[in-house]
Amino acid sequence: MNGLTRWQRPDLSAWRLFGLRDELxxxxxxxLSELARGTSxxxxxxxxxxxxxxxxxxxxxxAELPGMKKEDIEVSxxxxxxxxxxxxxxxxxxxxxxxxxxxxxxxxxxxxxxLPSAVKDDAVQAQYKDGILTVTLPKAEEAKRKQIxxxxx
Amino acid sequence: xxxxATETQKxxxxxxxxxxxxxxxxxxxxxxxxxxxxxxxxxxxPGVNKEGLEIEVEDxxxxxxxxxxxxxxKGQALYRESTVxxxxxxxxxxxxxxxxxxxxxxxxxxLTLTLSKSEAVKPRKVVVND
Numbered sequence: 001m002n003g004l005t006r007w008q009r010p011d012l013s014a015w016r017l018f019g020l021r022d023e024l025x026x027x028x029x030x031x032l033s034e035l036a037r038g039t040s041x042x043x044x045x046x047x048x049x050x051x052x053x054x055x056x057x058x059x060x061x062x063a064e065l066p067g068m069k070k071e072d073i074e075v076s077x078x079x080x081x082x083x084x085x086x087x088x089x090x091x092x093x094x095x096x097x098x099x100x101x102x103x104x105x106x107x108x109x110x111x112x113x114x115l116p117s118a119v120k121d122d123a124v125q126a127q128y129k130d131g132i133l134t135v136t137l138p139k140a141e142e143a144k145r146k147q148i149x150x151x152x153x
Numbered sequence: 154x155x156x157x158a159t160e161t162q163k164x165x166x167x168x169x170x171x172x173x174x175x176x177x178x179x180x181x182x183x184x185x186x187x188x189x190x191x192x193x194x195x196x197x198x199p200g201v202n203k204e205g206l207e208i209e210v211e212d213x214x215x216x217x218x219x220x221x222x223x224x225x226x227k228g229q230a231l232y233r234e235s236t237v238x239x240x241x242x243x244x245x246x247x248x249x250x251x252x253x254x255x256x257x258x259x260x261x262x263x264l265t266l267t268l269s270k271s272e273a274v275k276p277r278k279v280v281v282n283d
Contacts, residue, residue, distance in 0.1 A: 049234035049235040049236075050232070050234050050235075051230065051232065051233045051234060051235050052230070052231045052232040052233075053226045053228040053229065053230050053231060054228045054229055054231050055226075055227055055228030055229065056228075058228065060226050060228060062224075062226070062235070064199040064200065064235055064262075065199070065262075066197040066198065066199040066261060066262030066263045067195075067197065067260070067261055067262060067263035068261065097186040097187055097188045097193070098186065098187040099184070099185070099186050099187075100185040100186065100187060100192075101183060101184060101185040102184050102185075103182035103183055103184060104182050104183070104184045104195060104197055105182075113232075116231055128261070129261075130199065130200055130201060130202050130222060130261065130262050131197070131198070131199035131200065131201075131261045131262015131263065132199050132200050132262065134226075
């Protein structure tokens, strides 16, 4: 059930800025499973982590997007695919100051998730708190599990 | 201000039964800038709110620990990319920084620390008495 992820060309300018040793150190700080799945920020430009959960009534999608303004995040649905995109602009008042370390990503991201079941498009809700975007999608009635009564004869 | 090696695993002894408990941490990404009279540090800690944040300064070492809010999602996970681990990162501070004057702000998972250099370090003109 993997969604489509945008392939990013590795940002090689980062190698020049920090040096190879630094980047290798950072490699070991991140869970290696993330690197294997291509979801880590290590080589790509920004690729925020996405979780998908399901309970009886809802499909819930969470994305880790720290430090954004909710106006800069766009959530849209089309034919069973949820897309989350946005741009983090470098509006920090310190961007002109002398920078020692710059690990946080700036720029645009885009992730799409194919939903596991049909949902009610107009009842979708999204909340952005503590840097995590939570999208709650209520399942369409026909997608919910139905209990089948067993007749005893 | 330089960053010292970041530790991703730390052994702690649980007080109750004395057996060592290894806690797994993930290192948050940071931006560090130098500004007039000090530094600004921005750390990304998604899923951490004020209650879960611990900032400690001891001698010249600054330790930031962010404990994630436990997920309230009750459903079954179909696909997970995020880590469950908490965040921890240790920094070695420039000795010129005044530990009592550190300001912290947490906004949407981003911690911004403003570290000011102590007064004594700033260049001062000395007036010559006649």
